[in-house]
Amino acid sequence: MESIAEMMARRARLLGPNVATFYDTPVHLVRGKGVWLWDVDGRKYLDCYNNVPHVGHCHPKVVEAISRQAATLNTHTRYLHSGILDYLDALMTRFDARLTSAIMVCSGSEANDVALRIAQAVSGKTGVISTDRTYHGNTTAVSQLSVRKPPIGGYGGHVRHVKAPDSLRPLNGTGGAEFAAAFTHEVRAAVQSLQDSEFGVSALMICPFFANEGFPDLPPGFLDGAIRAVRDAGGLIIADEVQPGFGRLGSHFWGHERMGFVPDVVTIGKPMGNGHPVAAVVAGHDTLAAFRNAFGYFNTFGGNPVSCAAASAVLEVIDAEGLVENAFEVGEYARARLRELAGHYPVIADVRGAGLFFGAEMVLDEAQTPATAFTRRVVEGMRQRGILLNSGGLGEATLKIRPPMVFSRENADLLVDTLADVLAETPVIA
Amino acid sequence: MESIAEMMARRARLLGPNVATFYDTPVHLVRGKGVWLWDVDGRKYLDCYNNVPHVGHCHPKVVEAISRQAATLNTHTRYLHSGILDYLDALMTRFDARLTSAIMVCSGSEANDVALRIAQAVSGKTGVISTDRTYHGNTTAVSQLSVRKPPIGGYGGHVRHVKAPDSLRPLNGTGGAEFAAAFTHEVRAAVQSLQDSEFGVSALMICPFFANEGFPDLPPGFLDGAIRAVRDAGGLIIADEVQPGFGRLGSHFWGHERMGFVPDVVTIGKPMGNGHPVAAVVAGHDTLAAFRNAFGYFNTFGGNPVSCAAASAVLEVIDAEGLVENAFEVGEYARARLRELAGHYPVIADVRGAGLFFGAEMVLDEAQTPATAFTRRVVEGMRQRGILLNSGGLGEATLKIRPPMVFSRENADLLVDTLADVLAETPVIA
Numbered sequence: 001m002e003s004i005a006e007m008m009a010r011r012a013r014l015l016g017p018n019v020a021t022f023y024d025t026p027v028h029l030v031r032g033k034g035v036w037l038w039d040v041d042g043r044k045y046l047d048c049y050n051n052v053p054h055v056g057h058c059h060p061k062v063v064e065a066i067s068r069q070a071a072t073l074n075t076h077t078r079y080l081h082s083g084i085l086d087y088l089d090a091l092m093t094r095f096d097a098r099l100t101s102a103i104m105v106c107s108g109s110e111a112n113d114v115a116l117r118i119a120q121a122v123s124g125k126t127g128v129i130s131t132d133r134t135y136h137g138n139t140t141a142v143s144q145l146s147v148r149k150p151p152i153g154g155y156g157g158h159v160r161h162v163k164a165p166d167s168l169r170p171l172n173g174t175g176g177a178e179f180a181a182a183f184t185h186e187v188r189a190a191v192q193s194l195q196d197s198e199f200g201v202s203a204l205m206i207c208p209f210f211a212n213e214g215f216p217d218l219p220p221g222f223l224d225g226a227i228r229a230v231r232d233a234g235g236l237i238i239a240d241e242v243q244p245g246f247g248r249l250g251s252h253f254w255g256h257e258r259m260g261f262v263p264d265v266v267t268i269g270k271p272m273g274n275g276h277p278v279a280a281v282v283a284g285h286d287t288l289a290a291f292r293n294a295f296g297y298f299n300t301f302g303g304n305p306v307s308c309a310a311a312s313a314v315l316e317v318i319d320a321e322g323l324v325e326n327a328f329e330v331g332e333y334a335r336a337r338l339r340e341l342a343g344h345y346p347v348i349a350d351v352r353g354a355g356l357f358f359g360a361e362m363v364l365d366e367a368q369t370p371a372t373a374f375t376r377r378v379v380e381g382m383r384q385r386g387i388l389l390n391s392g393g394l395g396e397a398t399l400k401i402r403p404p405m406v407f408s409r410e411n412a413d414l415l416v417d418t419l420a421d422v423l424a425e426t427p428v429i430a
Numbered sequence: 431m432e433s434i435a436e437m438m439a440r441r442a443r444l445l446g447p448n449v450a451t452f453y454d455t456p457v458h459l460v461r462g463k464g465v466w467l468w469d470v471d472g473r474k475y476l477d478c479y480n481n482v483p484h485v486g487h488c489h490p491k492v493v494e495a496i497s498r499q500a501a502t503l504n505t506h507t508r509y510l511h512s513g514i515l516d517y518l519d520a521l522m523t524r525f526d527a528r529l530t531s532a533i534m535v536c537s538g539s540e541a542n543d544v545a546l547r548i549a550q551a552v553s554g555k556t557g558v559i560s561t562d563r564t565y566h567g568n569t570t571a572v573s574q575l576s577v578r579k580p581p582i583g584g585y586g587g588h589v590r591h592v593k594a595p596d597s598l599r600p601l602n603g604t605g606g607a608e609f610a611a612a613f614t615h616e617v618r619a620a621v622q623s624l625q626d627s628e629f630g631v632s633a634l635m636i637c638p639f640f641a642n643e644g645f646p647d648l649p650p651g652f653l654d655g656a657i658r659a660v661r662d663a664g665g666l667i668i669a670d671e672v673q674p675g676f677g678r679l680g681s682h683f684w685g686h687e688r689m690g691f692v693p694d695v696v697t698i699g700k701p702m703g704n705g706h707p708v709a710a711v712v713a714g715h716d717t718l719a720a721f722r723n724a725f726g727y728f729n730t731f732g733g734n735p736v737s738c739a740a741a742s743a744v745l746e747v748i749d750a751e752g753l754v755e756n757a758f759e760v761g762e763y764a765r766a767r768l769r770e771l772a773g774h775y776p777v778i779a780d781v782r783g784a785g786l787f788f789g790a791e792m793v794l795d796e797a798q799t800p801a802t803a804f805t806r807r808v809v810e811g812m813r814q815r816g817i818l819l820n821s822g823g824l825g826e827a828t829l830k831i832r833p834p835m836v837f838s839r840e841n842a843d844l845l846v847d848t849l850a851d852v853l854a855e856t857p858v859i860a
Contacts, residue, residue, distance in 0.1 A: 002512065004510065007510045007512070007515065008510075010515045010519070011510070011515065013530065013531065013715070014514075014515055014518040014519065014522070014530070014531055014532065015507075015514075015518070015531060015532065015533070015718075015733075016531045016533070016715060016718035016719050016721075016722045017719050017722050017723065018719075018722045018723055018726070019507065019722065020508055020726070020728060021507075021508050021509070021510065022508045022509065026508075026509065026510050027509050027510065028509070028510040028511070029503060029505060029509045029510070029511060030502075030503060030511075031502055031503050032502075032503045032504070032505065037503075037505075050505065052505070052506070052730060053504065053505070057503065057504070057505075058500065058501050058502065058503065058504065060501075062500075063497065063500045063501045066496065066497070066500050067493070067496070067497035067500065067501075070488065070492075070493045070496050070497065070705075070706075071488050071490075071493045071497075072460075072461055072462075072488065073459060073460060073461050073462045073467075073487065073488065074462070074483065074487070074488065074704075074705035074706075075459060075462065075467075075480065075482070075483070075487075075705070076482070077445075077449065077451075078450055078451050078452045078456075079451070079452065079456065079457050079458070079459045080434065080437045080438075080441070080451065080456050080457065080458040080459070081458070081459060081460075082432065082437070084444075084445075085437065085440045085441065085444055088444040088445070089440070089444065092444070100443065100444070101443065101444055101445060101446045102444065102445065103445070103446070105537075106536035106537045106540070106707040106731070107535075107536045107537070107540065107729065107730070107731055108730070109540065109729070110536070110537065110539065110540065110569070113569050113570050116570065117570060117582040117583065120582045120583045121582050126583050138727055138728065138729060139540070139543050139569045139570065139571065140543050140546065140547060140569065140570065140571035141569065141570035141571055143725070148726060149724070149725055149726050151725070152547040152550045152551050152721065152724050152725050153547065153550050153556050269730075270730060274504075275500075275504035275505070275731075275734060275736065276500075276504075276707075276736070277536040277706075277707040277708075277731035277734075277737065278707075285443070285446060288445075288446035289446050289447050289448075291446075291582065292446040292447050292448045292449065293447065293448055294579070294582050295573070295579055295581070295582050296448070296450070296578060296579050297568055298450060298568065299537065299539070299568060300482060300537070300538070300699075300700060301536070301537055301705075301707035303445075304705060304707075306705065306706070307707065
């Protein structure tokens with residue numbers, strides 16, 4: 001059997017350098033089922049991290065839908081096929097009545113790339129506002145919104161970054177309405193800056209759960225002032241639901257519903273096909289028309305019958321198995337248990353999240369210094385004990401937990417009990 | 431059963447306006463097998479157009495590979511999996527030894543978007559040269575290369591379009607070496623223009639078969655002068671093999687081999703997974719490293735185990751069934767029969783192509799005026815008789831024929847015999 005080192009060498013040769021893996025010793029996976037993954041040595045892992053296998057790894061209903069359609073017909077949307085129409089009819093019942101139409105694509109990056117152009121077509125402007133800790137995808141255009149590494153080709157000057165909301169360290173030192181007011185103030189300044197530039201305001205692109213920003217605790221209505229500022233300037237609100245969508249947050253099917261607003265454009269991706277490459281851009285008919293009329297967009301793979309079969313099966317399983325309700329209940333339970341644990345470990349400064357997207361932020365001191373190295377050690381300790389999770393947010397010091405939606409109370413107990421063991425043996429040192 | 435009109439209304443509502451379909455009366459397909467497609471009324475069509483189902487619609491080996499892997503494990507490349515490594519090891523044997531490594535993505539558009547940035551990372555420049563009749567994909571960055579509709583957001587000024595080679599109407603009125611010299615001259619002027627601008631030369635992006643330009647008859651070496659001009663200026667050669675790749679041209683596995691050059695970057699897509707959304711960017715290790723080191727690229731779906739299983743099965747079937755040889759033989763046979771037909775129909779000005787990517791250009795007069803409307807009628811007539819094909823090239827007046835690679839002599843006979851019938855009854859009027 002090929003060793004981990006041999007596989008890593010093959011990766012370096014075939015994929016190029018700097019191709020990230022998770023964990024000090026990468027995991028060589030060979031099988032998945034529900035919330036479980038198995039490595040090549042037969043070791044079993046509880047998957048507490050992967051949001052793409054939304055209804056569980058290798059869900060038989062999704063596998064069957066893919067297999068059946070792949071054996072029947074797979075072609076593109078220049079022929080008529082009921083698959084894409086039936087899927088979108090089902091999908092649209094999950095959205096506010098103002099969101100009626102969609103473009104199907106292959107990845108969240110493609111979806112966000114289209115979304116940015118929809119906003120340009122409607123507004124006639126090109127300036128975009130995003131947060132300073134976000135990630136919306138990897139195309140040339142979308143990578144302009146990230147600050148992780150400067151995009152190749154350089155920044156275009158049309159993006160304004162606003163400080164990501166941080167409920168543990170609110171901008172003005174307070175919570176509540178003033179916390180929201182501070183964010184609104186940031187967005188207003190960005191709007192003004194774009195209006196004073198050659199670019200103007202086309203869109204605010206935002207994950208309504210601020211998933212990459214460490215999913216701060218935000219009250220419904222938190223974004224209202226910011227949204228008003230962007231719309232008053234003629235800009236569109238693009239909600240990137242690639243991470244929080246499809247019921248993951250438990251209380252609502254979409255992150256924007258939980259925050260209490262209706263976006264102009266919604267992008268969806270990762271969980272949509274349970275791993276099959278499918279994504280979409282959803283908007284009102286006229287909004288989409290502005291893009292469709294200005295630009296002859298066609299996506300060869302987008303909306304193909306197999307992708308639509310996979311996506312339809314995912315929607316059906318979410319309902320049939322009550323997975324949104326499960327996300328709510330198990331998420332609440334897991335967070336209650338984590339809060340109990342936090343009472344014993346001051347390093348856990350905050351337990352937060354919604355449904356099955358949650359975590360715990362680790363800090364070193366009362367100044368809330370991110371416990372980056374400590375969190376790293378906890379993540380590795382969990383992996384050693386067969387629990388897969390990771391970290392994100394400020395200083396990568398927030399445990400990021402977003403398991404398949406079939407995660408049970410029993411799974412949550414195993415997660416928290418194991419975390420207690422790991423915390424007990426991991427010294428809190430910088 | 432839902433009527434065509436009802437489906438079209440549902441499409442307009444759910445997909446927005448201007449979503450193109452093929453043919454005056456769109457085809458509602460429900461089943462495919464090999465070279466055959468069936469519509470909802472049970473009518474059978476010979477598919478002479480679709481290059482995505484490369485080894486035939488619903489090939490059982492590909493379906494089985496997808497079904498098996500989807501039931502076993504589907505995750506991403508931050509875990510180790512042998513699927514991507516085994517696939518790329520197999521794929522790299524098809525390339526010149528200088529092309530060693532790859533980034534796997536979901537679509538040809540994503541591949542070309544990455545390819546443009548690889549060229550930027552290596553060259554430090556941003557200017558791109560492409561032809562004035564090309565199409566390389568639909569991301570914001572890649573759509574800058576198309577002239578069909580102005581990209582939303584406007585042109586960036588960094589693209590120079592050179593006149594597409596046209597073997598029926600060579601630039602300098604002659605063929606042979608002077609034809610190539612004229613193209614080289616165009617590219618040299620574009621290089622100079624970019625060097626005189628703020629952008630500099632990063633790449634020539636080109637389909638080595640000029641698929642969207644009407645696949646002109648070009649001798650090996652035709653591109654040598656143009657390639658030298660770009661490389662002398664520090665630019666890279668990106669070969670977009672999304673259409674000609676995977677043996678379609680019969681004589682070679684890749685279009686660039688047939689033209690006798692080794693690109694710096696190759697993009698592959700459509701046929702790679704026989705319809706499963708998978709694509710890739712192939713380059714030398716150091717070339718890829720320049721991009722990987724400058725930019726933390728990760729693609730959630732790219733290189734997932736199911737995509738790799740589909741792509742591996744496609745490579746295996748191509749070999750097991752001798753499909754490259756078949757493309758050569760059946761393509762030669764079909765073109766010989768088309769040339770015979772052209773002897774009776776002066777409207778057919780040229781029969782050309784390679785392997786199973788070929789067609790016939792229709793002109794109205796000795797001035798070679800494209801017979802656009804006539805060709806449209808022929809395409810519709812063929813569809814009425816159960817043969818699916820389409821047109822492209824200058825004035826959309828070149829029949830474009832690129833069936834699944836399992837196309838047989840018998841299929842070619844049916845194609846040409848039916849075309850004879852359609853030509854006999856279609857009046858040649860503008």
